[in-house]
Amino acid sequence: MKYPIYKTSFRGNEQKYVNQCFKNNWISSSGPFIKKFENKFSKIYSSKFALSTSNGTTALELALMSLNLKPNDKVIVPNLTFAATINSIINVNLEPVLCDVGKDDYNIDTDTLSNKVDKKTKAILIVHLYGKPCKMEKILNFAKKNKLYTIEDCAEAIGSKTNNKLVGTYGDCSTFSFFGNKTLTTGEGGMIIFKNKKKYNLAKKLRDHGMSFKKKYWHEIVGKNYRMTDLQAAVGLAQLEKFKYIMRKKIEISKLYKTHLKSLKNKIEFVNDNENELNTFWLFNIIIKNRKKNYLIQSLKKKDIEARPFFYCLSSMPPYKKYAIKEYKNSKFYEKNGLCLPSYIDLNSKDIKFICNTITELLN
Ligand SMILES: Cc1ncc(COP(=O)(O)O)c(C=O)c1O
Known part of the structure; x- marks a missing residue:
C-alpha cells in the first residue's frame, strides 16, 4: 500500500x-x-x-x-x-x-x-x-x-x-x-x-x-x-525530542485535508473544531453522509490508499454487550459513517492533494 x-x-x-x-x-x-x-x-x-x-x-x-x-x-x-x-x-x-x-x-x-x-x-x-x-x-x-x-x-x-x-x-x-x-x-x-x-x-x-x-x-x-x-x-x-515538530506536522496535515476536501461539503463532514481547542488528529477522519463509506474504502484501496472505518461500538460486540444500559444512537451513527484517512507525518502536500482529489472524484 x-x-x-x-x-x-x-x-x-x-x-x-x-x-x-x-x-x-x-x-x-x-x-x-x-x-x-x-x-x-x-x-x-x-x-x-x-x-x-x-x-x-x-x-x-x-x-x-x-x-x-x-x-x-x-x-x-x-x-x-x-x-x-x-x-x-x-x-x-x-x-x-x-x-x-x-x-x-x-x-x-x-x-x-x-x-x-x-x-x-x-x-x-x-x-x-x-x-x-x-x-x-x-x-x-x-x-x-x-x-x-x-x-x-x-x-x-x-x-x-x-x-x-x-x-x-x-x-x-x-x-x-x-x-x-x-x-x-x-x-x-x-x-x-x-x-x-x-x-x-x-x-x-x-x-x-x-x-x-x-x-x-x-x-x-x-x-x-x-x-x-x-x-x-x-x-x-x-x-x-521531536515533539514540537511532530505536532506541527500533524496539524499541517489536518489543515491540508480540510482545504482540499472543502468542495465536498455536501457529502462529508469534519468533526467540529471548538474554540480554544487543538486537535492533533492521530488519525484525520471524515463523516460520510451518503452511505458510500464501503464503496469509498474499496475504491481507495484500488488506488493504493488505505481508509479505515471508525471503531465498532463496544455495545455491538459479544464480550461487552452485557454492559450496555441503553440505546447508543450517537456512537452507532459514528460507527456507521466515520472514516479515517492516512495521517503519518511523512505525507507531503502533494500526497494529501492526491488522496483528496481521489476521494473527490469517487464521491462526485
Ligand atoms: C484509545 C486507546 N486506548 C488504549 C490503547 C492501548 O494502547 P496499546 O496498544 O499501547 O496497549 C489504544 C491503542 O492501541 C487506544 O487507541
Missing part, C-alpha cells in the same frame, strides 16, 4: 540511542533511558509523576489499580473507543458502564447518563478519540458532582489541547500509548502521569511485582511486570 493509514518515521536520534543501549549493555528495564524518557515526558506535561509502562493497556490497568477501588466498582467509559479502554477495566475486576458519545462530536457525553450513576460508580475513564479533546470542563463538573475519579485515556491524543492546556493534565491520572501506529512511538510502550504521589508510588510498585522500593526481592503487594525496556525508552526519548 503506497498510502497506509500509518507509517513510522525515525529521523532523529532513535538509532543512536538504541546503539548506546547495546554498547552499555542496558537493554532491560533498569537502564538510564527509562528515567530520561520519564523526565522529559514529565517536563512536557508539567507533571512531577510520570511512569513508563510496557504499553498503553498496562498503563490503563495500572492507572485504574492506583485508585484502590473495590472489586465490581463501576467505571464509566465511552461506547466508542478501542477495546483496550474497556478491557483494562474488566481485567482489573471493575465493571464498565457504557456511555454514549455526543451528537456533535464522537467523545463521551455525560448528559446521556441521566440517573445511571449509583453508589458503586467510582470513576470516569474518558477517551480523547482520534485526538479530539473531550469537553473537559463539563466532564470535571460531572465528576466532581458525582465524586468520581477522572482518568484520561490519551493514547490517541498526545499533544492535543483544550483551553490552552494539554489533555492529560486534567484528570487524576492520564495514560498514553506508544504503539507503532501512534503519533509518538516506542514500538510498544505506554506512560501514565499522576497528580498524586501516593497513587504514583502504588502504580510504580505494582509495575514491578509489588516489590519494596527499599528492600530488593521483598514483595509488599501482589504486583505485575508492566515495565518498559531501556531500548523502548531510548526510542521514546528520541521521539520526544
Whole structure:
C-alpha cells in the first residue's frame, strides 16, 4: 500500500540511542533511558509523576489499580473507543458502564447518563478519540458532582489541547500509548502521569511485582511486570525530542485535508473544531453522509490508499454487550459513517492533494 493509514518515521536520534543501549549493555528495564524518557515526558506535561509502562493497556490497568477501588466498582467509559479502554477495566475486576458519545462530536457525553450513576460508580475513564479533546470542563463538573475519579485515556491524543492546556493534565491520572501506529512511538510502550504521589508510588510498585522500593526481592503487594525496556525508552526519548515538530506536522496535515476536501461539503463532514481547542488528529477522519463509506474504502484501496472505518461500538460486540444500559444512537451513527484517512507525518502536500482529489472524484 503506497498510502497506509500509518507509517513510522525515525529521523532523529532513535538509532543512536538504541546503539548506546547495546554498547552499555542496558537493554532491560533498569537502564538510564527509562528515567530520561520519564523526565522529559514529565517536563512536557508539567507533571512531577510520570511512569513508563510496557504499553498503553498496562498503563490503563495500572492507572485504574492506583485508585484502590473495590472489586465490581463501576467505571464509566465511552461506547466508542478501542477495546483496550474497556478491557483494562474488566481485567482489573471493575465493571464498565457504557456511555454514549455526543451528537456533535464522537467523545463521551455525560448528559446521556441521566440517573445511571449509583453508589458503586467510582470513576470516569474518558477517551480523547482520534485526538479530539473531550469537553473537559463539563466532564470535571460531572465528576466532581458525582465524586468520581477522572482518568484520561490519551493514547490517541498526545499533544492535543483544550483551553490552552494539554489533555492529560486534567484528570487524576492520564495514560498514553506508544504503539507503532501512534503519533509518538516506542514500538510498544505506554506512560501514565499522576497528580498524586501516593497513587504514583502504588502504580510504580505494582509495575514491578509489588516489590519494596527499599528492600530488593521483598514483595509488599501482589504486583505485575508492566515495565518498559531501556531500548523502548531510548526510542521514546528520541521521539520526544521531536515533539514540537511532530505536532506541527500533524496539524499541517489536518489543515491540508480540510482545504482540499472543502468542495465536498455536501457529502462529508469534519468533526467540529471548538474554540480554544487543538486537535492533533492521530488519525484525520471524515463523516460520510451518503452511505458510500464501503464503496469509498474499496475504491481507495484500488488506488493504493488505505481508509479505515471508525471503531465498532463496544455495545455491538459479544464480550461487552452485557454492559450496555441503553440505546447508543450517537456512537452507532459514528460507527456507521466515520472514516479515517492516512495521517503519518511523512505525507507531503502533494500526497494529501492526491488522496483528496481521489476521494473527490469517487464521491462526485
Ligand atoms: C484509545 C486507546 N486506548 C488504549 C490503547 C492501548 O494502547 P496499546 O496498544 O499501547 O496497549 C489504544 C491503542 O492501541 C487506544 O487507541
